[in-house]
Amino acid sequence: MTATRDLESGGSLMDDLYREVILEHYRSPRNRGELDTPTCSADGANPLCGDQIHIELILDGDEIVDLKFSGEGCSISQASASMMTEQVRGHDRDHAQAASDAFQQLMLTGEPGEFDLGDSEMLAGVAKFPARVKCASLAWKTLEQALKTDSTEPVTTDERTADHG
Ligand code: ZN
Numbered sequence: 001m002t003a004t005r006d007l008e009s010g011g012s013l014m015d016d017l018y019r020e021v022i023l024e025h026y027r028s029p030r031n032r033g034e035l036d037t038p039t040c041s042a043d044g045a046n047p048l049c050g051d052q053i054h055i056e057l058i059l060d061g062d063e064i065v066d067l068k069f070s071g072e073g074c075s076i077s078q079a080s081a082s083m084m085t086e087q088v089r090g091h092d093r094d095h096a097q098a099a100s101d102a103f104q105q106l107m108l109t110g111e112p113g114e115f116d117l118g119d120s121e122m123l124a125g126v127a128k129f130p131a132r133v134k135c136a137s138l139a140w141k142t143l144e145q146a147l148k149t150d151s152t153e154p155v156t157t158d159e160r161t162a163d164h165g
Pocket of ligand 1: 073077135
């Protein structure tokens with residue numbers, strides 16, 4: 001596996017605690033798989049790194065009754081997706097949007113705000129590495145896309161292609 005290499009070489013990307021939590025999500029992802037009867041879904045890609053995320057949701061009114069993700073890519077992208085599902089499953093749209101906003105802020109500042117992002121806060125160190133911010137943000141951008149009902153447009157965290165599509 002090369003996917004964990006970025007966390008294991010150099011040793012400076014994350015401290016040991018953060019790295020351990022991220023790798024644990026990567027190796028034992030939460031809510032990974034597919035739903036029998038999703039009401040909406042979205043695909044996201046981060047071509048710079050080769051990350052792909054597919055998210056399926058069951059929405060009941062504004063409540064995210066269930067969601068699952070699938071995909072492939074680096075450990076940060078997949079661990080972030082696993083962490084994201086834990087933050088939004090069983091909550092409503094507003095909570096999901098607030099969590100997504102808080103995560104974007106975490107990626108800008110490297111500091112957790114008032115909103116409790118749970119394990120996702122372990123990704124704070126990624127803020128120092130703009131290329132990896134795209135990996136960590138992919139799941140959240142894909143979630144936002146899926147929450148736009150009836151939308152199946154793919155999203156990307158690579159601005160160069162996002163501008164054109
Ligand atoms: Zn990546």
